[in-house]
Amino acid sequence: xxxxxxxxxxxxxxxxxxxxxxxxxxxxxxxxxxxxxxxxxxxxxxxxxxxxxxxxxxxxxxxxxxxxxxxxxxxxxxxxxxxxxxxxxxxxxxxxxxxxxxxxxxxxxxxxxxxxxxxxxxxxxxxxxxxxxxxxxxxxxxxxxxxxxxxxxxxxxxxxxxxxxxxxxxxxxxxxxxxxxxxxxxxxxxxxxxxxxxxxxxxxxxxxxxxxxxxxxxxxxxxxxxxxxxxxxxxxxxxxxxxxxxxxxxxxxxxxxxxxxxxxxxxxxxx
Amino acid sequence: xxxxxxxxxxxxxxxxxxxxxxxxxxxxxxxxxxxxxxxxxxxxxxxxxxxxxxxxxxxxxxxxxxxxxxxxxxxxxxxxxxxxxxxxxxxxxxxxxxxxxxxxxxxxxxxxxxxxxxxxxxxxxxxxxxxxxxxxxxxxxxxxxxxxxxxxxxxxxxxxxxxxxxxxxxxxxxxxxxxxxxxxxxxxxxxxxxxxxxxxxxxxxxxxxxxxxxxxxxxxxxxxxxxxxxxxxxxxxxxxxxxxxxxxxxxxxx
Numbered sequence: 001x002x003x004x005x006x007x008x009x010x011x012x013x014x015x016x017x018x019x020x021x022x023x024x025x026x027x028x029x030x031x032x033x034x035x036x037x038x039x040x041x042x043x044x045x046x047x048x049x050x051x052x053x054x055x056x057x058x059x060x061x062x063x064x065x066x067x068x069x070x071x072x073x074x075x076x077x078x079x080x081x082x083x084x085x086x087x088x089x090x091x092x093x094x095x096x097x098x099x100x101x102x103x104x105x106x107x108x109x110x111x112x113x114x115x116x117x118x119x120x121x122x123x124x125x126x127x128x129x130x131x132x133x134x135x136x137x138x139x140x141x142x143x144x145x146x147x148x149x150x151x152x153x154x155x156x157x158x159x160x161x162x163x164x165x166x167x168x169x170x171x172x173x174x175x176x177x178x179x180x181x182x183x184x185x186x187x188x189x190x191x192x193x194x195x196x197x198x199x200x201x202x203x204x205x206x207x208x209x210x211x212x213x214x215x216x217x218x219x220x221x222x223x224x225x226x227x228x229x230x231x232x233x234x235x236x237x238x239x240x241x242x243x244x245x246x247x248x249x250x251x252x253x254x255x256x257x258x259x260x261x262x263x264x265x266x267x268x269x270x271x
Numbered sequence: 272x273x274x275x276x277x278x279x280x281x282x283x284x285x286x287x288x289x290x291x292x293x294x295x296x297x298x299x300x301x302x303x304x305x306x307x308x309x310x311x312x313x314x315x316x317x318x319x320x321x322x323x324x325x326x327x328x329x330x331x332x333x334x335x336x337x338x339x340x341x342x343x344x345x346x347x348x349x350x351x352x353x354x355x356x357x358x359x360x361x362x363x364x365x366x367x368x369x370x371x372x373x374x375x376x377x378x379x380x381x382x383x384x385x386x387x388x389x390x391x392x393x394x395x396x397x398x399x400x401x402x403x404x405x406x407x408x409x410x411x412x413x414x415x416x417x418x419x420x421x422x423x424x425x426x427x428x429x430x431x432x433x434x435x436x437x438x439x440x441x442x443x444x445x446x447x448x449x450x451x452x453x454x455x456x457x458x459x460x461x462x463x464x465x466x467x468x469x470x471x472x473x474x475x476x477x478x479x480x481x482x483x484x485x486x487x488x489x490x491x492x493x494x495x496x497x498x499x500x501x502x503x504x505x506x507x508x509x510x511x512x513x514x515x516x517x518x519x520x521x522x523x524x525x
Binding site: 267 | 281282284287314332353355356357358359360379493
């Protein structure tokens with residue numbers, strides 16, 4: 001089994017996270033090209049289940065591309081070729097014949113700009129279930145309530161479930177999108193700059209939410225806001241020019257990184 | 272590979288760079304003042320100069336103010352700049368260091384107080400030889416640790432921490448001989464007590480110098496070595512980021 005070369009020894013409880021049975025996602029020797037341009041090079045990474053891992057790095061370093069590789073969103077980009085493997089619960093997601101729709105159900109994604117559908121709040125959350133052919137009203141009601149509660153939005157919208165999703169504020173829309181992702185019972189949630197378009201208070205609410213959600217889901221977050229990464233994540237990977245420069249527990253990375261490039265980036269000497 | 276921009280060590284924010292350099296300079300200036308307080312206190316005591324002692328006690332008030340100013344700037348920088356990694360450690364180390372420096376100043380001030388009392392009470396009591404000897408050891412520790420801070424010199428910081436063990440030994444042996452003397456000549460007790468307090472202050476200054484060396488080791492290596500044995504500290508220094516050094520060589524020592 002390939003475990004990433006962590007930059008320093010982990011404590012006993014952290015070492016537990018990297019036991020094979022605790023690993024949710026394993027990236028092995030993964031490289032990715034857009035046409036002639038190589039965007040990711042020989043990535044090795046193991047992400048423990050029910051933990052938050054943050055990807056940080058300067059613009060264009062490949063962190064969003066790596067994130068999108070986890071649910072094969074890059075497949076939609078013309079000329080995108082990848083080598084190596086990514087395994088979800090020990091099973092290759094790039095194996096021939098792998099059901100990509102099923103993969104994307106298990107690995108949900110939330111983007112930088114909230115993108116609710118032009119439907120009611122209720123229908124936004126129920127959408128994934130309707131696609132799966134679920135019609136039973138009671139099941140739908142339960143799932144909508146559960147998901148909105150899990151996304152910390154229920155109390156704010158319970159009396160207006162049939163209003164249009166666009167009537168909500170930006171921060172609420174982002175939580176609605178997270179609720180929509182949760183409704184289909186994913187294992188992993190990918191967050192691509194989830195709070196960068198939000199005001200500071202909404203941003204903090206999303207961070208609070210991430211803290212709650214990590215008890216049930218494996219979360220990977222890409223963020224330009226390093227202090228946000230420091231606040232919400234258990235592990236941090238620093239990427240630069242398509243490579244993982246350093247991967248380790250967040251506390252160490254932000255107080256005493258072992259690589260000079262990491263140090264320069266997080267202290268604002270490069271970026 | 273990391274190409275193009277490696278080798279820089281300045282912040283994108285010049286203002287932050289300036290603030291970090293400035294706070295470091297202020298801390299070293301405070302250190303210089305405290306170092307002079309210690310040597311003046313010893314001078315005043317050993318050469319029976321109460322005027323110098325009075326003057327040195329006035330300087331201590333400035334030292335206290337410097338501690339408040341620097342600590343205040345550290346707090347503001349943490350709030351406004353949200354420093355990380357080596358910047359964070361520098362600011363934390365400085366805010367710890369100024370508190371130890373201020374207490375060294377307090378001990379020096381205490382020695383001055385005893386110097387004034389001794390000058391008023393007549394001929395020099397016994398124990399001056401011990402004071403001179405330990406005083407020299409402690410003064411050189413304070414000087415060395417400030418040099419180490421100025422150069423980020425961990426070897427020198429370690430030697431200061433090690434020297435503290437010698438000071439503790441010398442202090443215990445001086446105490447034994449003074450206690451014996453007091454038992455032999457009870458009339459000398461009140462004057463010798465003053466010398467004992469001075470020795471106690473010197474020993475405390477040695478402790479603070481050791482604390483300072485631990486703060487510097489934290490700042491540079493990232494390992495908190497407070498409350499650890501000298502052996503562990505030595506081991507930390509050996510382990511201190513060989514990775515970075517190798518990398519810097521790779522980059523042509525830039």
